[in-house]
Amino acid sequence: MKNKTHLKPVVYEQEKIEFDLDQLRKVFSCIGTFATVDVQKCFVSKMKFHFPFKRTNVTNFLVEAKNSCGQGVPNVADRITVEIHYHGKPHLTESATIKDTGYGQYEVSYTPRVCGVHTLSVLVAGKPIPGSPFKMIAQLRDYTKMETQNCHLITQYGGKKFQTPHDVAITTNDDIVIVDSSTRDVVMLSKNLKLIKTFGHGNGDGKLKEPEGVAVGHNVIAVSEWSDHVVKKFTLQGDYLSKFGSHGSGDGQFRYPQGLTFNNKGLLYEVDSGNCRVQVFDDSNKFTFKFGSKGSDSGQFQGPRCIAVDSSYQVYVTDWTASGGIVVFSEDGHFIKKISCYKPYIICLTPDDHIITRVNSCLTVFDPDYQLIAQFGTKGHKQGQFEITTGVTVNSAGTIFISEGGNARLQIITD
Structure with a gap:
């Protein structure tokens, strides 16, 4: 009889599981x-x-x-x-x-x-x-990468040299409009920088004496006349339309008008620098309202110069003083904010609502949240340098145009 193998039972220890x-x-x-x-x-x-x-x-x-x-x-x-x-x-x-x-x-x-x-x-x-x-x-572009090699200089038009180009604007077709306060010309260049025409020089009611600022609206060009204290309007073809204003401090009067701009509703905003205010006119040249006054409180100016409007109709005015900065208003002239920067002069709002101005001879860019994001250039006469910048604008492709009174030229910064 065979021995039977006895198997020992295996006992497993129970694992203790704890639950959270x-x-x-x-x-x-x-x-x-x-x-x-x-x-x-x-x-x-x-x-x-x-x-x-x-x-x-x-x-x-x-x-x-x-x-x-x-x-x-x-x-x-x-x-x-x-x-x-x-x-x-x-x-x-x-x-x-x-x-x-x-x-x-x-x-x-x-x-x-x-x-x-x-x-x-x-x-x-x-x-x-x-x-x-x-x-x-x-x-439109990376504003932090503006390079000297992307700068081009325009010093003459139709065989005639710029003397004191004082402001520059862009049409809806991206043609360039420059006013020269010394030659008394309004110069129109195509987007390819070919001369289209000049007008304004000479004597008479439809001629210019000392053009200061220029703005392009719907089928109209407006030019401020510094010493005549008026604003004159022309068609895009250069035909004289009208003028308004006179010397004084009443509504619709000016003391040394400077920068001006149109908003997309056709309103014309004019910096009345001698009266430290902005006046607003409709498309028939009728005074509608004003805002600003001389002083250092919110919404006041010490030395207003140039003006621009963004896509939301907010208005930006440069106050060319050490404590001035860029003063921001609503469409109807209510104070919103002051952007601190030292003695800004020129200004434009790009199609993507960036702010371009001049601070200490540098082209300076703020983003739509008013944050400083870029500075470019130094004082001088070479490409990428500036001397008495008097106007700035941007076309639909993001190309920047700067008029330089001190260098008697138009400087162009491409992407």
């Missing part, structure tokens, strides 16, 4: 809510708040849809809405494409139609997510 009750409660609380979006837990990622504007460039970012436990919620693309608004252009509408990339992430993409400041409202289930609306800036 708070974690368990959290896990069980998520059961049944996985597909429910909690708007307050949603957010955007990979969003570029500043990006270069090209008409074919697509910008994109992610919307992260989360439930109350912070987990991604899939299959809710149809519940995400993105609304795009362009500052100062309420007639423009834009649509965005929303793509479900999985794990509760949704890629939003769109192509900006215009450069400048616009806002994106991101809604989930009809409610804005935290941080919405988001401010975006489609930039």
Whole structure:
């Protein structure tokens, strides 16, 4: 009889498992809510708040849809809405494409139609997510990379030399308009820098004596006359239209008018430097209102010089004093803010709402949030240097044009 092998029973020790009750409660609380979006837990990622504007460039970012436990919620693309608004252009509408990339992430993409400041409202289930609306800036160019080798100089037109080019403006076709206070010419150059025509020189009612500032509106060119204390208007073809103003301090009168600009509604804003104020006129030259006065309080000036308007109709006035800076007003002349900078003179607002001015012989750029982002150039006579800059403007491609009275030239900074 064979011996039977006796197997010993194996006894396993019981493993003690401890549970975190708070974690368990959290896990069980998520059961049944996985597909429910909690708007307050949603957010955007990979969003570029500043990006270069090209008409074919697509910008994109992610919307992260989360439930109350912070987990991604899939299959809710149809519940995400993105609304795009362009500052100062309420007639423009834009649509965005929303793509479900999985794990509760949704890629939003769109192509900006215009450069400048616009806002994106991101809604989930009809409610804005935290941080919405988001401010975006489609930039025409990288203002931090203005280089000397990208500068070009124009010293004459039609065989005639500039003497004291005092201001410069751009038409809607990107033609360039310069006034020279010494030659008394209004000079029009094409976007290719070819002479189109000159006008204004001579004697008579439709001629210029000492042109100071120039602005281009809808089919009209306005020129301020420093010593005659008037503003004269011409067609884009150079034909004389009208003049208004006289010497004095009453409504519609001037003491040494300087910078002027049109807004997109056709209102003309004129810096009445001798009276330390801005006067506003409609398209029939009728005085509508004024703002500013001499002083150092908010909304007052010591030495106002030049003026510009942004896409939201805000008005910017340079106060050419050590304590002046750039004074910002609403469309109807209510004080908003003063941007501190030393003795700014020239000013323009770019199509992407950046501010360009001159500080200490440097071309100086502020972003739409009034933050200093770039300075370029020094005092001198070479390319990329400046001497008594008297006017500045930017065309639709981001090319910058600076009139220099001290160097008797037009300097052009390309991208």
